[in-house]
Amino acid sequence: MTSDIKYIIESLLFVSTDPLSIDRIKKVIPDADTKEIREALYSLSAEYEQRGGAFLLSEIAGGYQIRTRPLYSDWIKRLIQPGPARLSRAAMETLAIVAYKQPVIRNDIETIRGVDSGGVLRVLMERKLIRVLGRQKIPGRPLIYGTTRQFLEVFDLKDLTELPTPKEIEELGEAPAGKTPEAIPENDQDGNAEKGKNA
Numbered sequence: 001m002t003s004d005i006k007y008i009i010e011s012l013l014f015v016s017t018d019p020l021s022i023d024r025i026k027k028v029i030p031d032a033d034t035k036e037i038r039e040a041l042y043s044l045s046a047e048y049e050q051r052g053g054a055f056l057l058s059e060i061a062g063g064y065q066i067r068t069r070p071l072y073s074d075w076i077k078r079l080i081q082p083g084p085a086r087l088s089r090a091a092m093e094t095l096a097i098v099a100y101k102q103p104v105i106r107n108d109i110e111t112i113r114g115v116d117s118g119g120v121l122r123v124l125m126e127r128k129l130i131r132v133l134g135r136q137k138i139p140g141r142p143l144i145y146g147t148t149r150q151f152l153e154v155f156d157l158k159d160l161t162e163l164p165t166p167k168e169i170e171e172l173g174e175a176p177a178g179k180t181p182e183a184i185p186e187n188d189q190d191g192n193a194e195k196g197k198n199a
Contacts, residue, residue, distance in 0.1 A: 005032050007039040013044075019063030019153065061152035062159065069099075087127075094120045095151075098130050099163060102146040109145075121145065129154065175193050 045057040
């Protein structure tokens with residue numbers, strides 16, 4: 001592996017707003033083989049870790065992305081001052097159902113929630129957190145919903161296997177009195193300060 005390849009890849013990661021997969025990198029650098037690209041990514045990750053600076057290389061949403069360390073999120077928020085783009089409790093509840101039950105149809109979501117969820121589903125689609133996967137082959141051919149790559153990015157997940165298990169969620173609910181578990185609070189922002197260089 002030449003150092004040029006490593007730093008070419010680093011420059012691509014730096015300017016990309018989305019995580020880059022190895023296949024995507026290979027399309028930009030066709031002369032590099034998959035093994036060489038993977039080794040360059042591991043080397044860059046090790047360099048960031050050894051340096052211990054503001055950035056790290058995260059494997060997320062099926063690709064790789066340069067992100068800021070959570071340690072510096074407060075200062076980044078002061079600079080960026082994100083707008084009021086927030087998800088309501090109903091939206092978070094619906095998103096959780098889609099994440100854990102996907103592929104899922106609206107009727108199943110509404111059965112679990114006990115209320116109409118059409119408006120909430122539209123909001124989640126506008127935010128690109130869920131998408132339509134197709135139609136179920138039953139009378140009425142209802143839409144089938146699932147989460148998106150944007151969902152993985154927002155919640156800092158490599159893939160859906162990193163979602164907390166029901167047991168882990170239950171353990172969060174058993175936090176000692178007076179202590180709040182580190183869960184997503186009601187009306188939390190749908191982004192995070194550690195995401196990419198734009199935090």
